Amino acid sequence: MKYNAVTEELLQELRQVVGEKYVKTDPSVLDIYKADESLAPSYWVMPEVVVLPADARETAEIVKLANRYKVPLTPRGAGTSVSCGAVPAQGGIVVLTERMNRILECSEEGMYMVVEAGVRTADIQALAKSKGLMYAGDPCSADSCLIGGNLATNAGGNKAVRYGTTRNQVYSVEVVLPNGKIATFGSTLKKCSTGFCLDQLIIGSEGTLGIITKATLKLVPLSPFHVDVLAVFTKLSDAAEAVPKIVKAGINPTSVEFMDVSFVRSACEYCKLDLPHKEDGYYDIITIEAFNEAELDEKTEKLMKICEECHATDVVEADDRVWSVRRNCLESTRTYSKVGTSEDLVVPVTKIADCIKTLMEESRKYDFRPFCLAHAGDGNIHFQILKCDMSDEDWEKQLEQFRAVAYPYVYSLGGRLSGEHGIGLKRLKYMEKYTDPVELEFMKTIKQAVDPNWIMNPGKVIEP
């Protein structure tokens, strides 16, 4: 697809829409928006202009201009993507949602919250909590990411085992469509069979089918009791094999996290914390919620029994230190390398033990440094692979070799490329390679029909 460059004439029109102040062309500003948190400089691209619309109406005008001038457009929240989802792959306009930052309504009675796309996820969680309710979307980047980005990538996170991913927390989304019209898809209803399910089509489409500007989110009653448990294992296979057993035990865990010894070591060191078996331990961290203490006790007992049967060496209540270590996993490896990649593979929970073992073994054949953690309860494995002191050439080559083994293997297990980070620019070519051709064609048919100029976030998810 061929696009035009941003012209002075287009800039003038953009200024008329959002105001001079909110059209940024200063190179030092543009430089910020070439990247996201993917640590993959080879994918970074400079935008030609960054605009900050105040609302859906202004966003719609920008989209209409992008169509008229045939200039590509990349929506961006806080830029916390690790898949280059917010990188302007084809240049053009970056549309920042950060001015759309109002929480418009929080209904305790109706158990929902209406938020603009630029609201911080942590602020949504905090407001819900203050009302005795919970917003169950909880990506690890909740403190910095914006809800619009969570919706665009169908972010997962820490509570997905019990509550599902972002798409399960949504009643409706307001979206600026590729033709510049504004629609609301979905409704604040517990059920609906009135036409196509367009809200779910938009959620997770990474800005390729429209720009989400507002959402009505579901809130649930806050669970009165919960416990966090740390189970420590000295064998990877024991830690991984415990996971499906925990998931199907009927205790409905909120989260089941796995940390490979590589991350246990680096994060304990980074946090200067002395946790059990910090040198040779594999961790499962499990959260359980309950309606009353009796339920909590019975569930905890059941959980401890499973962990012990799987040869856990320690099963203890997890305190803040454990979460601190878990939270700082990625941060702890940044000292080793500024360049790396975060794999986001997802497999059926029953296959997670095999998958982690196989990929860890495979990764030892290369010169990069692999770290593994997993939202194990939902089968989502994060390999953090660090370049360290490899040459650029070796890094690219070996990474490709690893992926050429890992991806077909994951698909052979019924898995997919991304559990929660999205395809973005980084996985585009793999999406084309590993997706069933009929499915891929159907996606492209829809994209082509609703965005015939391919102006919406081109270079992401699929290509013409």
Add this chain to the structure above:
Amino acid sequence: MKYNAVTEELLQELRQVVGEKYVKTDPSVLDIYKADESLAPSYWVMPEVVVLPADARETAEIVKLANRYKVPLTPRGAGTSVSCGAVPAQGGIVVLTERMNRILECSEEGMYMVVEAGVRTADIQALAKSKGLMYAGDPCSADSCLIGGNLATNAGGNKAVRYGTTRNQVYSVEVVLPNGKIATFGSTLKKCSTGFCLDQLIIGSEGTLGIITKATLKLVPLSPFHVDVLAVFTKLSDAAEAVPKIVKAGINPTSVEFMDVSFVRSACEYCKLDLPHKEDGYYDIITIEAFNEAELDEKTEKLMKICEECHATDVVEADDRVWSVRRNCLESTRTYSKVGTSEDLVVPVTKIADCIKTLMEESRKYDFRPFCLAHAGDGNIHFQILKCDMSDEDWEKQLEQFRAVAYPYVYSLGGRLSGEHGIGLKRLKYMEKYTDPVELEFMKTIKQAVDPNWIMNPGKVIEP
């Protein structure tokens, strides 16, 4: 849209695909497939031929023929639709899924079941239960309906308050697309951010975007404890106002059903059962599940307190008699009239008391006979409206007048036309009238792109 008639040449080709035995043209057979359970003869249309493919491959060949001959095609399960979803609105070919009736796999380990589209929902429920698991989709017609129809309409039912509707019970669907290609959308994964969410687009699209031939369904651990409670009220407003209080009390009810006095009377009489206040009672029937007895007791206590605060006259454990009465509601009114219509309105749960009161009052202005029940916990109100001895002309006229008041009112509350029955043929014109034009246009853009000949179940949901 203009279609061709089914020719002898097409019949020959169909026979080559599925075998002579599975191509039906006998008028007495065709006559069966002109109708469904909608009790609305004015919508019935005779098919020109009925075919019974053995699998997705044969179904795909039929779809290709329909395209080649430009003949419309209507997929049909058990024909239990009450929205004329399976009526061949434009004649042509009816595709029966009933030969695709195998349960292909039931994995206890992976907690999923792989079924063909023509498997009875009750058989899925029973097999899951025999393994200590539950399939949580539970439409009232479970004993007779087929899973393909549940998926096509996103059927709701008795457990949707806790577990969601059919779309929430699905890992993936195999679907024959309008171009005759076979795809699997979705995957047996707890989370996924790998491309567009096509499974949810297909589910609930009522056969207009493809024919579902197979599905992988989620199973959940069977709850070890549960109780059914009948709360009897002598005022409609008390019974209705209790509902949102029950839903947000943190007891996570499985179902919250409401029966208006009209149905209580007719169903008690029909079943010859002597339930409390059977002449003047409004019923809420609530099911609660729990992990242990302590939880069940505490939740039941909380529930009883809410019902008593809402002036329930009786709050008792509901036995089989109560469910028998609930189940036979519709059947009990058939003696009064063979023609009628089932409204399937859905509103936010907080609005359900207002909505039921307002619509019951409005309905008294007409000559038809209204009965009301509701899957109240998810805001889904069924008005069963019976023609009785009205003239055809008065019936059509008054029904239109009632809808012209009821539908805008429901939309003003944030509601929609259908909670679980779908749009079908019966609600097509209202869908066009009450749906936001931008949303409607987006649906049509997708439909046009994936089914340019509009051969898939034309006359349902949307029109060209």
